[in-house]
Amino acid sequence: MVKFKGRSISKGTAEGEVLVTRQPLSFFGGVNPENGCVVEKDHELYNICVADKILVMPTSKGSTGSTWILIRLSENKVAPKAIITVETDVIVTAGVIIGQIPTIDQLPFDPTQRFKNSQILMVNGDKGEVGIVR
Amino acid sequence: MVNLTNYENKILSGEFGNEAKQLVEIALKIAEINNVNEFAEVAHVMIGNTCMLSVAGETGIEFLVKLASSGIKFRVPTYTNVTSIDLERWEELGIPKSYAETQLKGVGAWKGLGAIINCSCMPFFSGAIPRFGEHVAYADTSTVIFGNSYFGARSNRESDLVCLAAAVTGRVPKFGYHLDENRKGQYLIEVQTPLKSEGDFGALGYHIGKIVKEKVPVFKSTYEQNLSVQNLIQLGASLASTGTVSLFHWDNITPEIKQNPDYYYQTNEIMDNLVIGSKEIKNIYDQLNTLKGTQVDFVYIGCPHCSIEKVKYIANLLNGKRINDNVELWVSVPSSVRLLASKSGDFQKIEQAGGKVISDTCAVILPMNYFEFKNVITDSAKAYVYLSDFGLETAYGTIEQCLQAAIRGRWGTW
Numbered sequence: 001m002v003k004f005k006g007r008s009i010s011k012g013t014a015e016g017e018v019l020v021t022r023q024p025l026s027f028f029g030g031v032n033p034e035n036g037c038v039v040e041k042d043h044e045l046y047n048i049c050v051a052d053k054i055l056v057m058p059t060s061k062g063s064t065g066s067t068w069i070l071i072r073l074s075e076n077k078v079a080p081k082a083i084i085t086v087e088t089d090v091i092v093t094a095g096v097i098i099g100q101i102p103t104i105d106q107l108p109f110d111p112t113q114r115f116k117n118s119q120i121l122m123v124n125g126d127k128g129e130v131g132i133v134r
Numbered sequence: 135m136v137n138l139t140n141y142e143n144k145i146l147s148g149e150f151g152n153e154a155k156q157l158v159e160i161a162l163k164i165a166e167i168n169n170v171n172e173f174a175e176v177a178h179v180m181i182g183n184t185c186m187l188s189v190a191g192e193t194g195i196e197f198l199v200k201l202a203s204s205g206i207k208f209r210v211p212t213y214t215n216v217t218s219i220d221l222e223r224w225e226e227l228g229i230p231k232s233y234a235e236t237q238l239k240g241v242g243a244w245k246g247l248g249a250i251i252n253c254s255c256m257p258f259f260s261g262a263i264p265r266f267g268e269h270v271a272y273a274d275t276s277t278v279i280f281g282n283s284y285f286g287a288r289s290n291r292e293s294d295l296v297c298l299a300a301a302v303t304g305r306v307p308k309f310g311y312h313l314d315e316n317r318k319g320q321y322l323i324e325v326q327t328p329l330k331s332e333g334d335f336g337a338l339g340y341h342i343g344k345i346v347k348e349k350v351p352v353f354k355s356t357y358e359q360n361l362s363v364q365n366l367i368q369l370g371a372s373l374a375s376t377g378t379v380s381l382f383h384w385d386n387i388t389p390e391i392k393q394n395p396d397y398y399y400q401t402n403e404i405m406d407n408l409v410i411g412s413k414e415i416k417n418i419y420d421q422l423n424t425l426k427g428t429q430v431d432f433v434y435i436g437c438p439h440c441s442i443e444k445v446k447y448i449a450n451l452l453n454g455k456r457i458n459d460n461v462e463l464w465v466s467v468p469s470s471v472r473l474l475a476s477k478s479g480d481f482q483k484i485e486q487a488g489g490k491v492i493s494d495t496c497a498v499i500l501p502m503n504y505f506e507f508k509n510v511i512t513d514s515a516k517a518y519v520y521l522s523d524f525g526l527e528t529a530y531g532t533i534e535q536c537l538q539a540a541i542r543g544r545w546g547t548w
Binding site: 007009010028029033063064065067068069071072075088090091093094097098 | 156159160163164167183184186189190191193194197273275290291292293294295296520523524
């Protein structure tokens, strides 16, 4: 398996299907914490659900309320299996640590350009690594 | 690596349970990913989101209840942001009892931890008075920008979890706006028109926030501007809503740039330059109107929370008048201000006119799905942004325009 090294933000490992967006995503106001689906009307992922996906995104945006939306997604079992960002901010960091969502960032390339929907990736949050399964 | 205190090590060992441990782990992780080795001692903090039932859900409340049950106490004065209910008038507002009881559980946990139950994004009106240069940690973007800009205090746009960690340990990762070099102006905004109202300041902030994004704007004007507390609160809140601004300077007025203009004007990059005139300000008022008709359901004033001076101003405008039967007018304030307002008769004037002075909460954090408002007129650019995101038809106006709309029951051309 081809592996790439980034930075560990939150521990845990997960394998799953990619859901990629090139637009920053605000979890607060943008994602429904009950079902994990994107409700922000102008967003390219509008009506698509992040649950069980390897969510690949540039960064989050908006209010610090997003931290708790991430935690609630986890509690409701509709969180992404793992998150890969270009750069992780405080909002996402706090959310993925408490929500226990494996998260990595700072890969040696832009993951939103490199990874495609329906690819299968294996994310190792402890090591900060991602591998391409297929 | 950060040098941990004995107390922090105790917390990490699990002595105070899992929640406290996670708080310290988060603070350390934030330090790590920002390559920060030092922590700053905070004078006071303001916590928030975790206790907002509409934001953090029961998950947040449970987290606080568990944290409180560990026996841990906040080590520094810990102010609090709004909750999702008016602690005294929730029933009158029509909030279901079960919702209120869950929210009150969270407030009870705050109490157990030793928090100050001021419940406002403006803790300054309830005793939080940072000194120039003092390190603090605030969990609301309006609080951060006002604290940094008006007082010259130092806070980042913090996650509530980092603020909770700071409340518990007394320390916060020392980076970003805690450091001199990150507080320099990066954009020069020349205001070439008199700003005639709080609404003009909000409009200015709405416009500039979009352009400067996260950078530090420096405002300058050849006109004499009314740089009152309320006006600067509105400017900051708007900048922090359309942009992610944490700090602004106003030439010769705000303390950092007044004390040391050479330092705060010069940056590593050449400052970008913008000129704002009356046309730009008028354009924003025109832009900020998504109402399809003239019907008005809801008029909202108080984002950020009103000072007692603003409440007096509103009371005088409403004195002897009556708002339209079909309109709900809310003026939101910290409970400390509601108490003051009832001592001076201003609370009564607003209520007799048919308005409601609500405290401990606001229209952004109340569970708005319990109310059937289709539209809102507001004097707050920040509330405009959030309430339109919630799906309300929204219009922005000055305080006078908002109150006129509440009295007439109609939003119209001026």
